[in-house]
Amino acid sequence: MQKIPNLMVSxxxxxxxxMSLCMMTGCIRGNSAxxxxxxTIIATPGTLPLAPNAEKATSVHATSALxxxxxxxxxxxxxxxxxxxxxxxxxxxxxxxNTPGIRxxxxxxxxxxxxxxxxxPAGCCLDSDSSKIGRAVKLANGNTAHLLEYIEPQYGxxxxxxxxxxxxxxxxxxxxxxxxxxxxxxxxxxxxDLQ
Numbered sequence: 001m002q003k004i005p006n007l008m009v010s011x012x013x014x015x016x017x018x019m020s021l022c023m024m025t026g027c028i029r030g031n032s033a034x035x036x037x038x039x040t041i042i043a044t045p046g047t048l049p050l051a052p053n054a055e056k057a058t059s060v061h062a063t064s065a066l067x068x069x070x071x072x073x074x075x076x077x078x079x080x081x082x083x084x085x086x087x088x089x090x091x092x093x094x095x096x097x098n099t100p101g102i103r104x105x106x107x108x109x110x111x112x113x114x115x116x117x118x119x120x121p122a123g124c125c126l127d128s129d130s131s132k133i134g135r136a137v138k139l140a141n142g143n144t145a146h147l148l149e150y151i152e153p154q155y156g157x158x159x160x161x162x163x164x165x166x167x168x169x170x171x172x173x174x175x176x177x178x179x180x181x182x183x184x185x186x187x188x189x190x191x192x193d194l195q
Contacts, residue, residue, distance in 0.1 A: 065092075069102060075119070076119075076167045077092075081189045081192045082184065084176060085114075089105070089195070090104065102118070102120070108175065112175070114173060115171065115175075115176060115184070116156065118168075122163045125170065126168075127161070127168045135147045135149065137160065139185050143163075143164050148160075149178060160172075165190065171185055
């Protein structure tokens with residue numbers, strides 16, 4: 001994976017990116033302070049704290065209660081209908097104030113995190129930035145997604161995000177290829193159950 005040294009972006013974009021990564025991993029803020037645009041923000045794996053109410057987040061059985069989760073939120077909840085390998089979904093987690101949205105983690109046969117799917121209301125997370133950061137990618141279903149491809153695996157890997165029918169959706173994986181993420185994104189359904 002190629003690295004981009006000293007990527008210059010606005011402070012607002014860094015804040016939105018870090019908030020989105022935190023939503024996907026369940027933290028609310030890093031231990032390092034935000035620095036000026038010219039400095040590099042460095043985070044150490046394992047130092048990002050969990051949201052204070054993470055233990056109170058609502059979890060439900062992955063295969064039978066997605067309908068219940070869908071009833072609790074005001075936006076559509078999308079799940080993949082096609083995966084490049086056999087992945088097992090974990091229980092959907094409904095976040096609270098500091099971690100809004102629904103996180104669904106998929107694990108591989110070894111029990112390792114292989115794919116993270118985040119659903120939230122349109123306008124949240126990376127969608128809240130008017131510059132729509134990330135390389136534009138046209139999905140087979142007609143949606144335009146945004147790809148943040150230079151995120152190291154220890155921080156969750158590349159993020160592919162877009163808005164579909166009023167829902168912010170983000171996929172992240174440290175194991176799957178970008179082509180796999182694009183294929184999964186094109187298969188997202190608001191009616192399907194977790195497989």
